[in-house]
Amino acid sequence: MTPREILDRLPSLSALIVGDVCLDRWCTYLPELSEASRETGIPRVAVVHTEVTPGAAGTVANNLADLGVGTVSVLGLVGDDGFGYELKRALSRRRISSELLLTHAGYPTFTYTKLINGHTGIEDLPRVDFVSVEPTPAPVEAHILEQLREWAGRFDVVFVCDQAEHETGGLITPTIRQELTRLATKQFYFVDSRAHLDGFRGVLLKPNQEEAETVCQRLFDDKRAFSRLRELTEAPMLWVTHGGDGVMIVRPEGEQWVPTTKVQNPVDICGAGDSFSAGSAMAIAAGATPEEAIAFGHRVASITVMKKGTGTATPAEVLS
Numbered sequence: 001m002t003p004r005e006i007l008d009r010l011p012s013l014s015a016l017i018v019g020d021v022c023l024d025r026w027c028t029y030l031p032e033l034s035e036a037s038r039e040t041g042i043p044r045v046a047v048v049h050t051e052v053t054p055g056a057a058g059t060v061a062n063n064l065a066d067l068g069v070g071t072v073s074v075l076g077l078v079g080d081d082g083f084g085y086e087l088k089r090a091l092s093r094r095r096i097s098s099e100l101l102l103t104h105a106g107y108p109t110f111t112y113t114k115l116i117n118g119h120t121g122i123e124d125l126p127r128v129d130f131v132s133v134e135p136t137p138a139p140v141e142a143h144i145l146e147q148l149r150e151w152a153g154r155f156d157v158v159f160v161c162d163q164a165e166h167e168t169g170g171l172i173t174p175t176i177r178q179e180l181t182r183l184a185t186k187q188f189y190f191v192d193s194r195a196h197l198d199g200f201r202g203v204l205l206k207p208n209q210e211e212a213e214t215v216c217q218r219l220f221d222d223k224r225a226f227s228r229l230r231e232l233t234e235a236p237m238l239w240v241t242h243g244g245d246g247v248m249i250v251r252p253e254g255e256q257w258v259p260t261t262k263v264q265n266p267v268d269i270c271g272a273g274d275s276f277s278a279g280s281a282m283a284i285a286a287g288a289t290p291e292e293a294i295a296f297g298h299r300v301a302s303i304t305v306m307k308k309g310t311g312t313a314t315p316a317e318v319l320s
Contacts, residue, residue, distance in 0.1 A: 271310030
C-alpha cells in the first residue's frame with residue numbers, strides 16, 4: 001500500500017489507547033526574573049507561559065487524531081485534581097474522547113512539568129513530575145477491567161501504553177496484562193511496554209533496542225535472544241526498533257531487518273517512538289504489510305522529530 005492509500009483508510013478506522021496517560025506541561029520561564037524568595041531565600045523559577053498537551057499514552061492519541069483516524073479514545077486513570085481537568089480539556093481540543101478515563105480522588109494525575117528557558121528555547125532545568133508510587137487500588141483495577149471487556153472489542157486497534165518502569169505506579173497491572181492477553185485473540189493489539197514485555201502474551205510487541213536487550217539479558221542471559229523472547233510471549237511479531245536506522249521484525253519463521261533512512265539533525269526526538277507506533281499500527285489495520293507499515297510509521301516519526309516537543313504529523317505533511 002502507498003501512504004496515500006493508508007491515509008485514505010484511516011477515517012473509517014477506530015483506535016483505543018489503554019494505559020498511562022499523562023499531562024505534559026511546557027513551562028517557559030525567564031532567568032532574569034529568578035529573584036530569591038523573601039520567605040526562604042531560595043531563587044524562584046519565574047514561569048511566564050504554560051502550554052499543556054496530553055502525554056505518554058496521550059502522545060499516541062495526539063498522533064492518531066492528527067493523522068485523521070476516525071475515532072480515537074483513551075482508557076486510563078486521572079486524579080480528581082486540576083491537572084486531570086486540564087488533561088481532559090486538552091484531549092477534547094484534539095477530538096480525542098476521554099469518556100473512558102476513570103477519575104479517582106486518591107490518585108494523582110501523572111503530570112510532567114518541563115521548564116523551558118525563554119531566551120534559548122531549551123529545557124535546561126530539572127523536570128518536575130507528579131507521579132504515583134502506590135499500587136493501583138483494587139476498585140480502580142476492577143473498573144478498568146470492566147471497561148476493557150465492554151469497550152475494547154468495538155475498536156479496530158487497541159494500543160497498550162505501559163510506561164511504568166517499576167512494579168507499582170502504572171495503570172497496567174499483572175491482572176490487566178492477563179486480561180489483555182485473553183482479549184487479544186479477537187482483534188489487533190499493539191503493545192509498547194518499557195519494562196514488562198514478558199508479561200504479555202499473543203500481542204504485537206514493539207520494544208526499542210535497549211528495552212528488548214534488557215529483558216532478553218534478564219531472562220536468557222543473552223541480550224540478542226529476540227527470537228526466544230517472541231516465542232516466550234507468543235507474539236505474532238516482535239518489532240525491535242533501532243532509532244532511525246531500522247526495525248528488526250521477529251516472526252516464528254525468523255528475523256528480518258527492515259532498514260529506514262535516518263533523519264539528520266533532528267530538532268526533538270521526544271515522542272518519536274509514539275509517532276512511529278501510531279502510524280505503523282494504523283497502517284497494519286488499514287491493510288498494509290509489516291514492511292509497508294514500518295515505512296509509513298517511520299515517515300510519520302521523521303516529520304515529528306523536526307518539531308519541538310512531542311509533535312504530530314498531518315496527512316498533508318506525510319504526503320509532501
